[in-house]
Amino acid sequence: MSEDIIAKHVTNPDTPDEPNGIDPDGSVTSPLHLMRWISENRAAFKPPVGNKYLYSGRDFFVMIIAGPNARNDFHQTDSEEFFIQLEGDIIVKTHEGGRIVDHLVREGETFFIPPNVPHAPCRPEGTLGLVVERRRPAGELEHQIFYCDKCHALVEDNEFDCSDIVSAFKQAMEDFWADEERSTCRSCGHRIGKPGPFVMPERTD
Numbered sequence: 001m002s003e004d005i006i007a008k009h010v011t012n013p014d015t016p017d018e019p020n021g022i023d024p025d026g027s028v029t030s031p032l033h034l035m036r037w038i039s040e041n042r043a044a045f046k047p048p049v050g051n052k053y054l055y056s057g058r059d060f061f062v063m064i065i066a067g068p069n070a071r072n073d074f075h076q077t078d079s080e081e082f083f084i085q086l087e088g089d090i091i092v093k094t095h096e097g098g099r100i101v102d103h104l105v106r107e108g109e110t111f112f113i114p115p116n117v118p119h120a121p122c123r124p125e126g127t128l129g130l131v132v133e134r135r136r137p138a139g140e141l142e143h144q145i146f147y148c149d150k151c152h153a154l155v156e157d158n159e160f161d162c163s164d165i166v167s168a169f170k171q172a173m174e175d176f177w178a179d180e181e182r183s184t185c186r187s188c189g190h191r192i193g194k195p196g197p198f199v200m201p202e203r204t205d
C-alpha cells in the first residue's frame with residue numbers, strides 16, 4: 001500500500017500511536033481475539049488509568065475500560081455511544097425526564113446511549129467493558145454536568161470544546177468538587193462531593 005493510501009486511511013491525529021486498523025507496513029491489521037488481547041494487556045487496566053484503545057480510527061474509536069472509576073459527572077454529547085459489558089456488572093446513570101435513572105448493565109449485555117442523553121458510567125472494581133464512541137471534531141461542544149444525587153436537580157452544566165476534553169474534564173471536576181458553593185445543590189442543600197471508587201449497591205435481583 002502506498003504512503004498516500006495509508007495517509008487516507010489514517011486516523012485520529014490526537015492518537016497517532018494507537019492502533020487504527022493499518023499495520024506499519026501498510027497492510028490491514030489482522031483480526032484479533034478480544035479476550036486474548038485483554039489478557040495480554042491486563043497491566044493497562046490497573047488503576048489509575050483503567051482503559052486502553054482497541055482501535056482509534058478516523059470516524060470512531062473503541063476502548064476497553066476497567067473499573068473502578070470514581071467520578072460523578074455526567075457527559076452529554078451530540079453523538080451516540082455503544083457499550084458491551086464483558087466482565088462484571090456496571091451501572092450507567094442517565095438523566096431522563098428530570099430524574100436520574102440507573103441502568104444496570106450486566107455482564108454479557110449491551111447498552112446504547114442516544115445522542116444528547118446525559119450519562120455517567122459507574123464501574124465497580126473487577127469489571128471490564130467495551131465502548132464505541134464517535135470521534136468528535138474540534139469545535140463540537142461536549143457538556144460535563146453535575147446533578148444532585150439526592151433530589152436530581154441540575155447543579156452545574158459546563159460546556160467544553162471536544163478537542164480538549166481529556167485534560168479539561170479532569171481539572172474541571174476537581175475544581176467543582178473543591179468549591180463548596182458551586183458543588184452545593186441550590187434546591188436541597190446537598191453537597192456533591194468527590195466520590196470514592198464506585199461500589200455496586202446492594203441488589204435484590
Ligand SMILES: [Fe+2]
Pocket residue numbers: 148149150151152153185186187188189190
Ligand atoms: Fe438537591
